[in-house]
Amino acid sequence: MLDRFDIQKLQDLPIEQVAEALGLQVSHHNALCPFHADKHPSLTFHRGRNRYRCFVCDARGGTIDLVMQYLNKNFLEACKWLADENNLVVSLNPVAEPVEVPKPFDANRYQRFFARPFLSEEARNCRLSALTTPFLAGVRC
Numbered sequence: 001m002l003d004r005f006d007i008q009k010l011q012d013l014p015i016e017q018v019a020e021a022l023g024l025q026v027s028h029h030n031a032l033c034p035f036h037a038d039k040h041p042s043l044t045f046h047r048g049r050n051r052y053r054c055f056v057c058d059a060r061g062g063t064i065d066l067v068m069q070y071l072n073k074n075f076l077e078a079c080k081w082l083a084d085e086n087n088l089v090v091s092l093n094p095v096a097e098p099v100e101v102p103k104p105f106d107a108n109r110y111q112r113f114f115a116r117p118f119l120s121e122e123a124r125n126c127r128l129s130a131l132t133t134p135f136l137a138g139v140r141c
């Protein structure tokens, strides 16, 4: 997983600089939107919020979203691209797979099996009477 602070570092990269690194022509905080057939620059950069937004196709996001969308990368790849592009060192470990934690043995779940062996009512009564009735003690059911 990427460190939270590393992600913040990448999100804080100037959005217009990231756009230019991707090959977009930014002028007056606008650029031709690469996400739709744009003839007039519809992609606007908000430097204060460090985000972009297209008012035509509604593409929007921050630095990492821009790289993800533009280069069609997943989150981790986009972070790596941004880090490489800006000579930032981030700890990029592959996203940890959720580990299946083996459940501890739960005796309660099996209790009824122990408490009630697989004997029919009749068989159990027979065993009981065999044990409690002396003259039947030797009889096996």
Ligand SMILES: [Zn+2]
Residues within 6 Å of the ligand: 033, 034, 035, 036, 038, 042, 054, 055, 056, 057, 058, 059
């Ligand atoms: Zn657009």
